Amino acid sequence: MEAMERTEATYCTASGISAISSVLLQMVSTGGHVVAGHTLYGGTHALLAQFLPWTTGITTSFVDIQDLEAVDAAVEKGKTDLLYFESVSNPTLTVADIPALCRIAHEKGVKVVVDNTFAPMVISPALLGADVVVHSVSKYISGAGDIIAGAVCGSKAFINSLMDLHDGALMLLGPTMNAKAAFELSERIPHLPLRMKEHCARALEFAIRMKSLGLKVIYPGLDDNPDHELLKSIGNPQYGYGGMLCLDMETEERANGLMYQLQNATQFGFMAVSLGYYETLMSCSGCSTSSELTEEEKCLSHISPGLIRMSVGYNGTIEQKWAQFEKAYAKLEDVHLFHH
Numbered sequence: 273m274e275a276m277e278r279t280e281a282t283y284c285t286a287s288g289i290s291a292i293s294s295v296l297l298q299m300v301s302t303g304g305h306v307v308a309g310h311t312l313y314g315g316t317h318a319l320l321a322q323f324l325p326w327t328t329g330i331t332t333s334f335v336d337i338q339d340l341e342a343v344d345a346a347v348e349k350g351k352t353d354l355l356y357f358e359s360v361s362n363p364t365l366t367v368a369d370i371p372a373l374c375r376i377a378h379e380k381g382v383k384v385v386v387d388n389t390f391a392p393m394v395i396s397p398a399l400l401g402a403d404v405v406v407h408s409v410s411k412y413i414s415g416a417g418d419i420i421a422g423a424v425c426g427s428k429a430f431i432n433s434l435m436d437l438h439d440g441a442l443m444l445l446g447p448t449m450n451a452k453a454a455f456e457l458s459e460r461i462p463h464l465p466l467r468m469k470e471h472c473a474r475a476l477e478f479a480i481r482m483k484s485l486g487l488k489v490i491y492p493g494l495d496d497n498p499d500h501e502l503l504k505s506i507g508n509p510q511y512g513y514g515g516m517l518c519l520d521m522e523t524e525e526r527a528n529g530l531m532y533q534l535q536n537a538t539q540f541g542f543m544a545v546s547l548g549y550y551e552t553l554m555s556c557s558g559c560s561t562s563s564e565l566t567e568e569e570k571c572l573s574h575i576s577p578g579l580i581r582m583s584v585g586y587n588g589t590i591e592q593k594w595a596q597f598e599k600a601y602a603k604l605e606d607v608h609l610f611h612h
Contacts, residue, residue, distance in 0.1 A: 442573025
């Protein structure tokens with residue numbers, strides 16, 4: 273993990289959210305202030321918006337991480353302790369301009385924490401200026417959907433502070449990775465680069481083909497995606513644009529209809545809230561991984577009711593999987609016409 277994220281040290285934890293919560297509690301003291309992207313994994317959002325203010329008085333200002341002026345205005349020198357965001361946001365796949373955001377924060381003496389769960393190998397936040405990188409290892413790094421784990425990557429001094437006997441969040445709260453899980457993960461990390469390349473290559477291929485069917489596709493690898501040039505400039509070129517894509521079906525009914533056909537009629541993938549698996553996984557984000565957000569927050573985060581988040585797998589051939597997708601989509605259209 274350390275070699276992958278190019279940091280001095282890493283500590284592996286029992287889950288992604290335990291890595292995130294330990295880092296936040298270590299870096300921000302009672303009554304402190306965090307500036308965070310408003311599009312985050314639902315659990316992180318709830319932790320920052322509800323749990324931390326209630327238990328520690330730590331408050332968070334949520335901003336559009338792509339609006340650099342808004343971020344600059346929200347980060348206050350002497351008041352803000354931390355800038356927190358996802359390299360590629362869950363679920364809307366907006367890409368953060370990590371070098372620019374780090375400059376804004378560092379000029380005001382504020383540390384930067386980046387959740388890189390959606391883009392291991394694709395983006396290296398520490399090389400772009402981030403102080404700490406966190407991961408839900410349960411996803412791409414595990415790759416098989418059977419282990420829950422997390423990781424904190426940072427400087428030796430920071431990781432040592434987390435391990436301090438008297439005031440280290442990881443030492444005292446105890447979210448240490450299970451030793452058997454660590455052993456299994458150590459056998460999967462060697463082929464992570466190969467897996468990521470294939471996830472990314474297939475996601476791009478499917479995004480292009482889905483768009484040609486007239487579907488509303490959100491994928492930073494597409495030339496007309498607003499974040500295409502940004503990801504091209506900050507990403508590691510040999511890994512492409514990530515293995516996640518979104519389809520905006522506009523209504524929850526149409527999203528569920530398509531996922532139903534894809535899973536049950538043609539076996540294109542599974543309806544599940546995880547990602548990074550060798551099979552394609554799909555979920556309707558608004559009523560699953562982002563269900564902690566209010567309707568207003570979902571609107572601010574551009575999470576449409578019909579947004580399908582798809583983690584593209586690499587099982588089967590591209591042509592075989594594409595035939596399954598086309599067949600399912602045709603069935604959805606038939607059902608749709610029948611109802612009308």
